[in-house]
Amino acid sequence: DAGVIQSPRHEVTEMGQEVTLRCKPISGHNSLFWYRQTMMRGLELLIYFNNNVPIDDSGMPEDRFSAKMPNASFSTLKIQPSEPRDSAVYFCASTSGSSYNSPLHFGNGTRLTVT
Amino acid sequence: AQSVTQPDIHITVSEGASLELRCNYSYGATPYLFWYVQSPGQGLQLLLKYFSGDTLVQGIKGFEAEFKRSQSSFNLRKPSVHWSDAAEYFCAVANTNAGKSTFGDGTTLTVKP
Numbered sequence: 001d002a003g004v005i006q007s008p009r010h011e012v013t014e015m016g017q018e019v020t021l022r023c024k025p026i027s028g029h030n031s032l033f034w035y036r037q038t039m040m041r042g043l044e045l046l047i048y049f050n051n052n053v054p055i056d057d058s059g060m061p062e063d064r065f066s067a068k069m070p071n072a073s074f075s076t077l078k079i080q081p082s083e084p085r086d087s088a089v090y091f092c093a094s095t096s097g098s099s100y101n102s103p104l105h106f107g108n109g110t111r112l113t114v115t
Numbered sequence: 116a117q118s119v120t121q122p123d124i125h126i127t128v129s130e131g132a133s134l135e136l137r138c139n140y141s142y143g144a145t146p147y148l149f150w151y152v153q154s155p156g157q158g159l160q161l162l163l164k165y166f167s168g169d170t171l172v173q174g175i176k177g178f179e180a181e182f183k184r185s186q187s188s189f190n191l192r193k194p195s196v197h198w199s200d201a202a203e204y205f206c207a208v209a210n211t212n213a214g215k216s217t218f219g220d221g222t223t224l225t226v227k228p
Contacts (some may be wrong), residue, residue: 106158
């Protein structure tokens with residue numbers, strides 16, 4: 001299994017531009033999570049999906065952030081418009097939500113820099 | 116609300132020395148506890164987890180952790196540290212959904228030759 005795949009690995013963009021981060025979870029996993037990691041705030045859960053349905057988006061910082069999961073093998077996190085304070089590493093993780101014994105599997109992250 | 120405290124931001128140990136990373140949690144019921152390791156430029160990787168049963172759990176790479184309910188702790192240990200163990204370590208607590216884990220702020224481990 002290739003693990004959780006995120007793209008791009010790095011993204012540098014100017015303030016005001018739209019940014020789309022992509023994630024392919026592990027095949028067979030039915031829960032997907034988007035996290036943001038910064039020095040100041042550590043690891044924060046933004047949103048998670050179960051069976052492609054958003055369950056909890058209380059961590060999404062504001063309306064500029066949106067996430068979709070159109071099918072079991074693909075999810076996107078979009079920021080529009082982007083701001084310098086959005087600069088962070090964004091991680092996607094998946095798990096088999098049917099088992100409490102199943103831990104999170106993280107992708108390698110997307111490092112976003114907004115100038 | 117659940118919370119996790121990792122009191123040590125940064126720890127330096129010599130290669131071959133023993134290691135203990137501290138983790139204290141706050142949770143109303145029996146927690147599910149995890150330790151993850153993050154190498155530079157990588158995502159988090161699970162080292163070990165505790166759900167129930169034996170309070171001493173073994174993980175990958177020679178790590179172990181002990182759940183102590185009376186102290187609300189889940190400290191990570193390794194008897195002999197290798198240079199490749201240098202990384203950032205995160206303790207996490209969750210309810211039944213591992214994805215809704217609350218993470219500690221992490222402890223950065225430096226290994227001296």
